[in-house]
Amino acid sequence: MSDMPAAPRPEARAPRGFSDRRGDGALAEQRIVQTLARVYERWGFEPLETGAFEYADALGKFLPDADRPNEGVFALQDDDDQWMALRYDLTAPLARFVAQHRETLPRPYRRYAYGPVWRNEKPGPGRYREFWQCDADTVGSDRPEADAEIVAMALEGLAALGLGTGEAVVRIASRKLVNGVLQAAGVEGAAQTLTVLRAIDKLDRLGPEGVTLLLGEGRLDESGDFTRGAGLSTAGVEAVLAFLAVPAEGPRSAVLDALDPIVGATPAGAEGLADLARIDAALKAFGVGAEARFDPAVVRGLEYYTGAVFESELVADTRDDRGRPVRFGSIVGGGRYDGLVARFTGEDVPATGASFGVSRLAAALRAASLDRTAEARGPVVVICFADSDMGAYLEAAAELRGAGIAAEVYLGRAGMKAQMKYADRRGAPAVVILGGDELAAGQVTLKDLDAGRAAATGIADHEAWKAARPGQVTVPRGELVAAVRHILE
Template identity: 70%
Template sequence: MTSDAPRPEARAPRGFNDRRARDLAAERQILEKVSAVYERYGFEAFDTGAFEYADALGKFLPDADRPNEGVFALQDDDEQWMALRYDLTAPLARFVAQNWETLPKPFRRYAFGTVWRNEKPGPGRFREFTQCDADTVGSARPEADAEIIAMVVEGLEAAGLPAGSSVVKINNRKLLNGLLATAGVADEGQKLAVLRAVDKLDRLGPEGVRLLLGEGRKDESGAFTKGAGLNTAGAEAVLAFVAAGAGGRVETLDQISNIIGGSAEGDAGLAELSAIHQALISLGVGPDRAVFEPSIVRGLEYYTGAVFEAELLLETKDDKGAPMRFGSIGGGGRYDDLVARFTGQQVPATGFSFGVSRLASALRAAGREQGGEARGPVVVIAFSQDDMAEYFKAAGELRAAGIAAEVYLGTSGMRPQMKYADRRLSPAAVILGGDEIAAGKVTIKDLDLGRELASAVTDNAEWREQRPGQQVVDRAELVATVRRILDADQLKVGK
């Protein structure tokens, strides 16, 4: 490339994040711990490809006014349109429809993987992120919903949230459908507009939702969102319904029963929630961990019955240390019609999904991050090109013992190499100078201990004489000495 050639600007697309070892380690720990819970409940690990045919994915995203209808799509060489999966549930429905005859029924699976959404990015809202799901396909029993909820409660606690720091809020789409049927709302588009309005209650408050239930609402930028078109009585009935969540689970069901007017669909929803309540009692999930909340509707269109959303209750702080409300950390529900898109035959299904990056962010914001700082490898200091074989031999011995190690392969001197090891958060540095090699010795510097001891040394001459955290041992003791340093570090952090 010539010097006057245009250079591209180094930048990441909006909504796509670069993640270093600390973030990846935290997410890996969450996935390992949650997966262990799912497997204890008898769920099978499963995955699908990143791409699905666009018609198989369906059009369920709420951000459907964008040109690409919420997905990233491309045309294959056979002229069929493919799209990156926007969640892990729609691909599951396709797989079940394709393999139903050979699957154990019900089919219980969990999955984690990257999903992509062509939506407007913003704080906490990404175009690429990792989801973790658990689903039961083939059971219409409310107990299947209850078991998913109980598993979510246990999984979140296993991931690092202490008991009582999150709550699963539960509702049933049939309740609101029953209310709207009583109010004379039959148009599916209008029903969907009502659901989407209610789904914004947390963000817009009752007055904002009241506008969206009616003629519409103009936001701060001046953009107008068309409303659901309910009359005043209908809008007030919906607002009364979503405000009926005070009290325990039984009390909430009683309040909802008084509001929805005894419609057939509403009564079916109440019966399902009552059965979920009884199952949750048997599963040991009390009202402090799972509540009935009529304002929870979930934004995706494919939910048909029970819906649930997990909310963080811990006090959290933003990057500047200011208190903030974190809100939802995952959700799900029943989607009995999704497989029927392919087969024409209804297959009951229920599941839950959480964003792994979002949960990791929630734990960090609450001061409960999993994994902490990502520790670097033991660094073997390189003094001379002539002794590279000795350096690699030392690194190889450490690696063979299961200890992460690297030989410094830059061109800097010893002091910058030590600074490099410090920046990598390395637990130790291995020093094999010519004198050590000739004498069959090795110098090992415990970097954590060195920092701790050096803080008490104020004189440079004293520091050079004491060489805090540094020890010389026989070359044969390299692995054992480094292992003791690592074991001591683990004890300090309580691992």
């Protein structure tokens, strides 16, 4: 016998920011993707799949968490010394695909895509390192109406997921308006611009006072960490705050009228106002009303946006498993990114799109008690009594599956009581019993588990419950499928 010490057993644990999903959780995300895909196809978008890895230089450096290791991505070096990284969204791979196949693609090119993406960032409520997105993009159209179409389609997607009027609102702005206020505030250079954008993006979380500090010298947070500010002058800070103070309530045209004296005199601001006016007209033609609003505070985190931007949050009370209020942030967002394909080709290719955060949306719907996904139902379970009758059990399950009913034979080695408990944990609607008596008589006994649970709540005495046998019925073997279908219906 070896004297070597046994190797330590690893602790079974999932990495932070990565989650396991089963049953209802997995089905909720599948339902979101399937629902959105149907909406996208109705609007004339075709599917596209790209690989999980892209070369790092093709992905570009557009993530806001640039202070994280690997600048926000998970990267590795290939055997040819080229760096590859897991995609952080589905838009950067689209830009690479369009550049690579531009000679054969229709223009505009309308595609939708879904799948997991990865970001090397700090996890939090509804914020994961691996999560699913479901996107739709139009590449090759510079018309503001293309932006309006994406917004209207996103709202249709939210409605298709069961969100009613007032449960989600899309807020729209334009990077051109932001560029106009930056010009008015005297902002210079990419670094200062990025700092101002990040400050604006934190308005909802920090309020005007926190943003004022970030626009100026900087802000000391509750943990004692200091965030360096943009260093704007007093006049520059006032210009940005006046821009952010424009109310997003009321008609979209009224918001544009309020923004005109603030940014309309700058070239970028005037262009942004003109674009939003056309988006407003297109949204009206689509029948989109107050559920889409103009809000100058929307800037979006990714740096590649060049024009209209938008995002949507749930307008509902969201709480975690302990009942504590929690905020999930944007569940769908997007905008115009006219320079992304040009990184590869040098040719300006306008583009606009929307991205649903599937994992975050599913978590937010659960937290707001708005998940319309039906509870996951397991298969009908055929109880196993004796090895000698296994053929009869397998035939019954096969007959049910042939009729389109999910079914399985219990293939463990436990007794009747444990098998019933197994069926309950699986969420089975019914169990099939083919014991010796049933087989001899050419019959089958069915237990309607839902009916049994419901009846049990009204029967206090255990013996009375056994005598009543709630939810149990015996029928001829030839009526198995019809009887199970009756239970399911």
